[in-house]
Amino acid sequence: MDSTEKAWKPTDGGIAAPKGFYATGVQAGIKYKDKYDVAIIFSDVQAQAAGVYTRNLVKAHPLYLTQRHLKNGMARAIVVNSGNANACVGEFGDQAAFAMAEVVGMYLGLEPEDVLVASTGVIGVEMPLDRVLNGIRTASSLLLNDVVKGIRGHKEMADEGAHRAALAIMTTDTMVKEYAYELPCSQGGVIHLGAIAKGSGMIHPNMGTMLGFITTDAFLPSEDLQRILREAVEESFNMVTVDGDTSTNDMVLLLANGSSGIAPVGEDRVNFEKMVKSMCIELAKDIARDGEGASKLMEVSVSGAKTIEDARKIARSICGSSLVKAALFGEDANWGRILTAAGYSGAEFNPESVDVLLGDLIVAQAGRGVAFSEDRAKEILGHKEVHIRLNLHNGEEQATAWGCDLTHEYVTINGSYRT
Amino acid sequence: MDSTEKAWKPTDGGIAAPKGFYATGVQAGIKYKDKYDVAIIFSDVQAQAAGVYTRNLVKAHPLYLTQRHLKNGMARAIVVNSGNANACVGEFGDQAAFAMAEVVGMYLGLEPEDVLVASTGVIGVEMPLDRVLNGIRTASSLLLNDVVKGIRGHKEMADEGAHRAALAIMTTDTMVKEYAYELPCSQGGVIHLGAIAKGSGMIHPNMGTMLGFITTDAFLPSEDLQRILREAVEESFNMVTVDGDTSTNDMVLLLANGSSGIAPVGEDRVNFEKMVKSMCIELAKDIARDGEGASKLMEVSVSGAKTIEDARKIARSICGSSLVKAALFGEDANWGRILTAAGYSGAEFNPESVDVLLGDLIVAQAGRGVAFSEDRAKEILGHKEVHIRLNLHNGEEQATAWGCDLTHEYVTINGSYRT
Numbered sequence: 001m002d003s004t005e006k007a008w009k010p011t012d013g014g015i016a017a018p019k020g021f022y023a024t025g026v027q028a029g030i031k032y033k034d035k036y037d038v039a040i041i042f043s044d045v046q047a048q049a050a051g052v053y054t055r056n057l058v059k060a061h062p063l064y065l066t067q068r069h070l071k072n073g074m075a076r077a078i079v080v081n082s083g084n085a086n087a088c089v090g091e092f093g094d095q096a097a098f099a100m101a102e103v104v105g106m107y108l109g110l111e112p113e114d115v116l117v118a119s120t121g122v123i124g125v126e127m128p129l130d131r132v133l134n135g136i137r138t139a140s141s142l143l144l145n146d147v148v149k150g151i152r153g154h155k156e157m158a159d160e161g162a163h164r165a166a167l168a169i170m171t172t173d174t175m176v177k178e179y180a181y182e183l184p185c186s187q188g189g190v191i192h193l194g195a196i197a198k199g200s201g202m203i204h205p206n207m208g209t210m211l212g213f214i215t216t217d218a219f220l221p222s223e224d225l226q227r228i229l230r231e232a233v234e235e236s237f238n239m240v241t242v243d244g245d246t247s248t249n250d251m252v253l254l255l256a257n258g259s260s261g262i263a264p265v266g267e268d269r270v271n272f273e274k275m276v277k278s279m280c281i282e283l284a285k286d287i288a289r290d291g292e293g294a295s296k297l298m299e300v301s302v303s304g305a306k307t308i309e310d311a312r313k314i315a316r317s318i319c320g321s322s323l324v325k326a327a328l329f330g331e332d333a334n335w336g337r338i339l340t341a342a343g344y345s346g347a348e349f350n351p352e353s354v355d356v357l358l359g360d361l362i363v364a365q366a367g368r369g370v371a372f373s374e375d376r377a378k379e380i381l382g383h384k385e386v387h388i389r390l391n392l393h394n395g396e397e398q399a400t401a402w403g404c405d406l407t408h409e410y411v412t413i414n415g416s417y418r419t
Numbered sequence: 420m421d422s423t424e425k426a427w428k429p430t431d432g433g434i435a436a437p438k439g440f441y442a443t444g445v446q447a448g449i450k451y452k453d454k455y456d457v458a459i460i461f462s463d464v465q466a467q468a469a470g471v472y473t474r475n476l477v478k479a480h481p482l483y484l485t486q487r488h489l490k491n492g493m494a495r496a497i498v499v500n501s502g503n504a505n506a507c508v509g510e511f512g513d514q515a516a517f518a519m520a521e522v523v524g525m526y527l528g529l530e531p532e533d534v535l536v537a538s539t540g541v542i543g544v545e546m547p548l549d550r551v552l553n554g555i556r557t558a559s560s561l562l563l564n565d566v567v568k569g570i571r572g573h574k575e576m577a578d579e580g581a582h583r584a585a586l587a588i589m590t591t592d593t594m595v596k597e598y599a600y601e602l603p604c605s606q607g608g609v610i611h612l613g614a615i616a617k618g619s620g621m622i623h624p625n626m627g628t629m630l631g632f633i634t635t636d637a638f639l640p641s642e643d644l645q646r647i648l649r650e651a652v653e654e655s656f657n658m659v660t661v662d663g664d665t666s667t668n669d670m671v672l673l674l675a676n677g678s679s680g681i682a683p684v685g686e687d688r689v690n691f692e693k694m695v696k697s698m699c700i701e702l703a704k705d706i707a708r709d710g711e712g713a714s715k716l717m718e719v720s721v722s723g724a725k726t727i728e729d730a731r732k733i734a735r736s737i738c739g740s741s742l743v744k745a746a747l748f749g750e751d752a753n754w755g756r757i758l759t760a761a762g763y764s765g766a767e768f769n770p771e772s773v774d775v776l777l778g779d780l781i782v783a784q785a786g787r788g789v790a791f792s793e794d795r796a797k798e799i800l801g802h803k804e805v806h807i808r809l810n811l812h813n814g815e816e817q818a819t820a821w822g823c824d825l826t827h828e829y830v831t832i833n834g835s836y837r838t
Contacts, residue, residue, distance in 0.1 A: 126788075326829070337542070351477040
């Protein structure tokens with residue numbers, strides 16, 4: 001295999017692509033009519049599970065429940081609602097999160113402890129629990145029906161359920177974020193990986209910064225899953241920033257139900273881990289691209305750093321700079337702002353040895369401006385994806401972060417989100 | 420004296436109000452025609468001096484020069500240009516900064532080491548040094564003329580020179596920031612304090628976050644001035660955030676030439692220090708109010724913190740949140756975002772004991788929402804100054820920070836600043 005060629009390939013089915021996983025979404029009318037807003041992801045056998053969560057001191061109620069239910073490293077289902085964050089509402093919030101798990105359990109024949117719960121939406125407002133639970137009942141019935149009917153024989157229906165789940169977790173997202181990959185293994189057989197994510201506002205590196213759910217039919221113990229997920233998140237979701245605000249509700253969950261019958265080892269294991277990371281990066285880029293009001297994806301690569309932490313700090317600092325973001329929107333090759341954002345990132349480097357490139361165009365060398373074609377710069381900045389590269393000439397480490405431009409639309413969206 | 424009454428009162432003359440100080444501004448055409456862009460502040464006797472500087476790793480060339488020239492704690496003049504930051508241009512930048520000091524020295528009969536230099540404007544572009552030095556020559560001649568003529572007898576002319584200096588340091592500022600106070604002392608006589616500042620974009624707490632120049636005719640040794648300035652900056656300029664970007668050029672300088680003949684002691688000294696802090700806070704608030712594109716001033720007070728550092732972190736985090744700023748613009752009482760920004764500030768507190776108030780309206784108590792009048796909230800958020808208060812119920816410390824809303828105009832200004 002060529003080193004640039006991937007061992008896995010895209011496939012259909014989204015989050016329900018892995019064997020034994022089912023998913024659906026329904027319209028419960030939580031905040032809007034005609035919007036999918038309740039999703040359930042279900043495994044027909046017990047799955048090993050891992051999770052990473054927001055580091056915000058203020059955490060939404062379902063986070064506490066999910067962390068508790070994941071203590072044993074196992075889960076059967078994830079229930080998610082959009083339209084209400086179930087955060088900062090006191091005891092009601094804990095009760096509501098538990099009720100969501102309980103109703104899923106009742107309908108799907110699970111202990112509430114095997115159900116994980118996630119919410120996203122407005123903070124500080126009690127969720128309309130009746131509507132949420134009604135939605136859960138409907139979704140559960142649909143899923144049961146799918147399981148009984150052996151929905152796997154009905155590809156379109158399975159795909160549609162998974163797609164509705166992807167729709168149901170969206171809030172201000174403008175594009176669906178769902179992927180499915182399959183990895184042929186050396187011992188024969190195929191491992192599937194599926195994922196959905198949401199995120200567009202309140203996005204900033206500090207753990208998940210969004211919701212992400214990943215399923216696989218590989219067999220791996222939860223401790224391994226936890227490490228794989230943690231490492232993948234660090235290079236993907238944690239490297240995305242839209243507006244510097246770390247949400248109270250962020251979480252990424254990974255469920256592995258073993259239904260492929262394959263416990264990947266050797267090269268298969270290496271490929272599996274790469275595949276998870278690659279999928280997380282795709283989702284992370286989608287989140288940046290879909291940043292609230294964004295018109296462009298910004299990818300910032302920092303090389304030549306002394307430590308990987310320095311490279312990450314600088315890449316994230318640049319992606320998070322309002323001035324860089326506004327300059328990107330205005331297609332203004334203001335590299336001074338890029339260097340400035342590197343300077344206040346907290347990372348160690350020598351400002352007088354830094355090169356800055358926009359795409360393949362050198363705009364600063366050894367920390368100072370060089371003559372460059374403004375037309376060429378304008379052209380590069382006019383693309384939908386803009387690649388900013390820094391070489392610190394200070395070491396061997398590198399990191400990449402993703403962000404988006406700051407637009408009038410961002411201000412409009414966030415000036416009136418709640419009301 | 421009533422405890423709420425101030426010992427000092429406003430007076431005229433701006434930066435040149437203190438005895439023995441002269442100031443002027445000229446139009447040198449550095450970036451724009453018909454824009455004052457070179458300022459000189461001059462003391463007719465040697466002054467004790469103190470300075471604080473940006474903590475950005477990337478520092479503009481004049482900062483290095485000014486730090487060097489201030490090592491002996493003394494200075495006679497400050498020369499400032501707007502329209503070009505003199506940053507990230509290599510050796511040329513160091514030479515240009517020195518040339519500015521040298522020409523001031525030549526015309527005003529000073530050693531270059533007695534001249535401090537500051538610049539503000541676009542980064543990474545060589546300054547048009549001929550134009551800058553021509554401007555300095557003109558400004559120096561005007562000042563010399565003022566000194567010879569004893570401009571102090573011509574109040575209007577003195578005021579006008581000081582005002583032109585205030586204009587000359589502005590970039591995207593929309594309002595002049597200049598103040599003068601006088602403090603009658605218990606031993607008889609009066610101490611004057613004058614100041615000008617600029618700042619509106621690239622404003623974030625980390626030292627100065629802008630340019631500020633303060634003069635006084637009190638006599639104080641430079642070590643005392645340094646402490647007084649440091650403490651004042653910590654509670655004023657360091658508590659302002661417009662966009663989270665810490666500039667390469669920030670500095671605040673304080674010159675005390677002793678021409679009042681008063682070395683304040685006892686209560687006078689206490690009042691003097693309070694007066695310096697108060698003036699810095701006024702300037703800081705002006706900077707927040709004049710944030711690029713801002714339509715409102717946001718004041719965030721955090722009380723009941725365990726440590727002052729926690730209180731500051733939270734206050735600054737809220738002021739810096741793009742989501743809070745956009746909600747303020749949209750007059751949306753989205754207190755969940757306020758609590759979220761507190762949560763990711765890095766400060767320690769118990770989210771379940773926090774009260775949040777908009778003006779005098781309680782919107783969250785003990786970490787959860789309470790019923791409140793949306794009309795009343797809308798009215799409060801509609802004012803030009805919005806006061807957000809948090810009580811952490813976790814200790815005795817408190818802090819206040821200032822910021823502004825995030826508007827369409829900010830995006831417009833920063834989309835095309837350089838070009």
